[in-house]
Amino acid sequence: IEASMREVYVALGVALALVLVVIYVFLGSFKVTLIPAIVVPVSVIATFIVMGAMGYTINVLTLLGLVLAIGLVVDDAIVVLENIYRRIEQGESPLLSALDGSKEIGFAVIATTLVLVSVFVPLSYIEGDVSRLFREFGITLAAAVLFSSLVALTLTPMLCSKMLKRGQSRKGLAAKVDQFFKWLRKHYRHALQRVITVPWVALAAVVALTLFAGFLLDRLPAEYAPNEDRGAFFVSLRAPEGSTLESTDKATRQLEAILQAETGEGKPLKRYLTRLPGWGDASVNNSTLIVLLSHWDEREETDRELATRLGERFDAIPGARAFARTPRALGIRGDGNPIELVLGGPDYDQLKDWRDRMQAAMEAMPELQEVDSDYQERKPQMKISVDRDRAATLGVSLSNVGRTLETMLGSRIVTTYVDRGREYNVILMGEDADRASPDDLTNLYVRSSLTGQLVPLSNLVVITEMAGPSELKRYDRMRSITMTAALAPGVSLGEAIEKIEQVAQETLPASARTSWDGESQEYLESGSSLYLTFGLALVIVFLVLAAQFESFINPLVILVTVPLALTGALVGLWGYGSSINVFSQIGAILLIGLSAKNGVLIVEFANQLRDRGMRFREAVVEAAAVRLRPILMTSACTTFGALPLLLGTGAGAESRQPIGIVVVYGVTISAILTLFVVPALYVLFARSTSSPQHVTRMIERLRSGTGGEASAAPETPP
Template identity: 30%
Template structure:
């Protein structure tokens, strides 16, 4: 079936099909979610276990190592890492990319259930978090209050949280620094001892009295009635008067031995926004929902919420991702429109005819609208990569139509009727354009099978670009001939002077090119030597091109994290953060808003969204105005701020970066270069760390250098005399449990008092647990129920512990990491390797390099394989297309000079080889061969009509020069706006545009001469016969 004939014979049916595509596409656009990046479900699980009151070493030994040992058997597990901090264990499980992360979570949950009873009794049950791109908060809100601050927990749980959670698409709303109330029972140990009681007695009695116990059912007449024994504790008075014992025939009440008061629960997490103490609310979305619409709904709902909260409650915005998404998509959309306008202008300039230009221009919306139908059908989002596919395909969608239309016009001008010319003109070019489209698609196919972040990020781009190209092929073979049969006519009226002048110019260009080909065919050696000399020069120049992983994205954020001396209270850390915020605001004029998050959450929730945690840690975030409104990008601003921080003596460590929260999710807070040290001799490891870090500082090209925490956080250890304790009826378990309860207190669950749901904590009065001598006088109960003084079985020794303990592969890890400045990732890695080699490390210390450089290496290996597979697929398609093994080889001579063009473009613009640009090189394989296909196919066609080889080469070049130039220029001009863009998000797409433009321009110029020459060389025997 001849599809072109069918479309020409049924113009109304053809028109209806394309109008239907247009309508469905427009409907799809309105319902598509928008985001910066494609939805990504990372093959990562985070297991968080809260162990209140435990030191990092206790967390490591009691929780982390135990869980790691069993979780290591989880199917498809690739790696296991952990961080043990005070009160919390965070274990990260890394799986293979093709793993089903939900199944992995279930497997991990089942495995942990087996050893649940082996965990310390005070440790909470581990909970599992899946990591995906939806975890990046849509918006973070700051809520501040004066008089209402103490009651904010009630406001949050009963007003704010329910109203935000009911918004369609909202996944989770979680607060940080939320002031929760609790009932504190402070026991006087002296009074308690006087009545012959212990803290454990009070704990047991309180738990028994607060329980509501079902007592079965009772049948009364025709009814079955449930029976229960409710808690006897209904209000504060009931708790105070709770009978805990009898002494001298009198009841002893709780108030006789303890002070009771409702207080705000002490927390080690602090939030400031706009200079005010605040509560932060992080709103996360469900996967697949529109970030922009959720953000808009949240703002609208917050306006409604303000009507129901006290007047002193102020709600403001800390940061949002919607502005970044909206600005990025707006900028890239503008690039798409600008590219489309330039393409239309080029088509008009070349064709110099409104009707002809209209035929070509109409293929653009019909082809591009297909992208949105595919996005809808595949549940994709409108994001950077899906929109980049539109820009990449923009110039290519008209290529096939141009080739077909040029052939049709030539036939009409030779006297053929428009109908027949349209049918046969499209038919003649059908093989060439089909081959061109499928060679372009072929190079995309290997990218679909790549794993890791490369596959996730570029899958949408590949699928959408493929769909657009197939749509453009359909349009070229159906819509273009149908419209040509109706709109193209032989010119009868006198042509304008402009047309005649431009025609003479084009004809002169064509004849000049034909003469050049005549010279080149008879001077083949010179042409080949010149071409490959240029190629050799470009290969030599590769050494001057740097390599990177993913381009830094200026989202308008700067994140500053720091640590004070280990052991510093969170209150002091908080005050230093406030000073730093004021300092940066004073010296950086671009700041529009800022916030502070200091300390550590109970469950490590801040770690899950990219923040650093710890009592001596804080994050100060800054939001800047748009990149085009600044003289410096966010990374350059960060380097300036880095200089300011050097003068603050209280900072033990700090890091300041301009990548923002987006990079924290996509890259997992990875530094460009990380050096991992493993060994058992901690002194030698400390020495190695110092040598390497000193050398990194001395190098001058590294900053934000982070080293492991030393064992210098002060603590007290109670050294128990085991023999003496045993003789007094005490074992290690009894001692540790009772001391923990005495010093840290015991949580007794929740209780409802006077309409408030309160947590309950029982502990000794502060004055008895702040002084070592008084702690020594506290009583423990032995196995026989007798009291034993702590000081009689233990001595207090000052000691030091770690701020955090990092492990990998179930062994301790010491990691040094750094950001780089003024150098590429490849050069940074080489410098770090040299530094480590020169450090003279002990032979028992093993070194592993990690960070972005490790991910880059793996991704580049995958992309190199994709390049080779793509090249092979192109050859196979061309071999099938030409039914020859020789002609594909001729066409593939264009590929090396694509690399030449890319290298020269990189050198001129300072662009580096990254994930994005490497992918662009692969895409170019399928694009640059198209010109070769057109030349070789038409040369074969002319030879088949009886022309001699030399004449066929020259005539094919002359007649195909105009469509070759048009297709190249339209593709290039469509990408110029993308390449020169300097707006938010351009760091991602601009290098891709530079790559495509450089490769296309140079390969086209060389292809126009080299392909005909190589064709002649491959048919040298025929050429010699003709010459005789």
């Protein structure tokens, strides 16, 4: 945990440095860079206040939220700064530019902030353990974005009015950057004018990309969470049922000898801890070892590779079975196996038959390894049946027989005594040497009530040696047997569960009840919950945008960016060989807000230009061209802010990387495609729409008596 926290701190520092470099490269001035840069400490410190009030702690997930927030909190300040700076370059005074520029962009800033918050908040209400883990993550991000928008609309305009000067010329890097963007805007304008002449092509491209995203989603492997190298693994040793402590200790020492050969300076193992018997209520035939690995930089093998390699050597230990288990993802309970299938039925005889059939079928599956169950009939038992007729003839009562067996083979409290004010039990039991084997029953006698003589107990009982389970378990109040299995290399959890369900349908009768436990259960529950959360976030964002734009068409045009971003994210996951898991799904939910921001900037400004009397197509092209620079800047900041998560190494990197992949690839591809798709679809569908400001001006005209019968929407020329 400490190493993982340290890696996140490093990612936080690198993200901040990268974001500042990106801002400087885009603006070309150190003084101007300070304006959006000051938003970062103000927003982060304000976020700490919210975290303290909510009782949150500094942990891996809250720090992960702050890493992503670094790239987000500067976005609003960049948009406001760019708009003010553009007006100053057009000849306005800095004070007037700060006032009018922030007012002009204020609606877009508020809209994007509400969109982001409406995406982050549903993360806090995901069901199951994922909710407990990501509640603080969502609230932390939402608080940071809220404070950043407040700072962008208040502190940033003030700083612009004081620090920016009218008529100052760009020099050095600033001049080259400005020249590059003028060249880029010119060529982008020409390309966009061609695109909006055939808007149906853009619509077809969106449909095609959506279908492609669905294809990738179906092909990518699915799992609950990626396997983290946590720098440790567990070894469980199980000797045959009924084994003595001495025999278990002997097998454990052989296991320790194997580990000792890999322990020391320059070797992958750092040290190990042995517990005999194992943890909890483990019996004497079990032992557990905790193996701590060397630092991540000092070894080449991961924890899973080491556990697999050493596990092959454990198979050579005679008279015992040893399994190496890596820690489960996100602290899930269980013995380390991701597959836990629970069979429920009316009685254990029936369950045992179903277990045997399923075990044979699962062992034949190439996707699974180490198939086992928790119902093991290996514990030696003796069934003692009393010949009642013979006992009655000889005058021996059943209570005498039972009491004798209880005393000699077990123990019995016969009285108590008091010593110095404390009461102690007096326990009567036989010597260990007198109950070592079934033959020792021949040395036990009971007294006859008829003759007063001792009768050999062996004359009254029949002994049957048998094997049975060490414990009987229930699941959901039903008798149950849990089957466990590990995954073969390269097999995802989702694929294995799907195959097992098919095998269960073919193998078990309809009366058999199958359930899932452990990581399998979390995967199924969290997967459905996260997809529902994604849909809920999408609906909330649509309603928020519809309320702000007073239109259903504008939000639809804006949300077209979501499938574009998801396509980019899935392409990234496929390229990196990653999977669909909790972290990548969380990143996909975040993409709803991150991708919609760019669409809001274009659509909102196009509405403003139309209200000013600009022709429809000209307004669309001009809005997209003017917003080109802030869109590229904010997207670059978000991308480079998440880049340390994508490229990070060390403890916990496996969990941080999926979010980094989704954000970096999703935002990058979405930003590029949004610049063409959103204007084209706006031309195709939004001609009859108007802005909220249009309704305000119409009301003012009606009140002044100059508006006449104003229409609800303006008639704009093509």
